[in-house]
Amino acid sequence: MVQNIILIVEDDPDIRELTSLYLGKKGYEVFIAENGLQALEIVNKEKPHLILLDIVLPGMKGFELCEKIRELTDVPILFLSSKRDSIDKIKGLEVGGDDYITKPFDFAELEARVRANLRRNRLMASNEHKKKRVLTYGHLSIDLDSYEVFVDGKLVSLYAKELQLLLLLVNNPNQVFSADQLYDQIWGIDSYGDLKTVLVHISKLRRKIEVNPSKPVLIQTVRGFGYKFNA
Structure with missing residues (x-):
């Protein structure tokens, strides 16, 4: 089982060390930081799964640091503070925290909050992954929710007809479509134009998504019949 990494950002050495020792004994991998700059370095390098963040820190305050961390990651952030005012909570x-724990705190309660926030974050990530509909064929990925196309992880800009043509072929893998069928499906029977339009769009599409457009692997020509998407 992979250890959860926790970052403790706390300028009080006693609280920092005691919290680190307690969570370490509970099986977490713990990193500590005394100030905002140290914390940002650890966030970038170690990718913690949860952050315990004091509000009163030297230099960069906890609220400001939280906003900067939120630009890097969406992992749970639990504020630790001796302030009990609701305005601070x-x-x-508002700045991106997930929970607020007042000092002095009970270590057992702290760990329970840690476990709950880690569990909630895992469930949210799992649900988000399930909701996201992505088709992947080798180096090509198509997000069916946002209608974005990626080649080797890089976003590729497709015109509307190019995207419609690609989706038609992808949704009917290995089915051969004649140029007439593609024209009727994408441009419509009553549209004005000719079959060269299909050839031009197939060529443009290959240049954008194929590794070697002159030797296409994904959109293949079936001589004498038409085109198919090779799944």
């Missing part, structure tokens, strides 16, 4: 949530 509200501020902590």
Whole structure:
């Protein structure tokens, strides 16, 4: 089982060390930071799964640091503070915090909050992954929700008809379509134009999604019949 990584950002050495020792004994991999700059370095390098963040820090304050961390990651952030005012709790949530724990705290309660936030984050990530509909064929990925196309992870810009043509072929893998059929499906029977339009769009599409457009692998020509998407 992969260890959850926790970053503790706390300037009080006693609280920092005791919290680190307790969570370490509970099986977490713990990193500590005394200030905002150290914390940002660890976030970038170690990719923690959860962050315990003090509000009162030297230099960069906790609220400001939380906003900067949110630009890098969406992992749970639990504020640690001796302030019990509701205004501070509200501020902590507004800047991107997920929970607020007042000092002095019970270590067992702290770990329960840690476990709950880690579990909630895993469930959200799992649900988001399930909701996202992505088709992948080798180096080509198509997001069916956003209608974005990626080649080797890079976004490729397709015109509307190119995308419609690609989706028609992808949704009917290995089915051969004649140029007439493609024209009727994409441009419509009553549209004005000729079959060269299909050839031109197939050629443009290949240049954008094929590794070697002169030797297409994904959109193949079936001589004498038409085109198919090779799944």
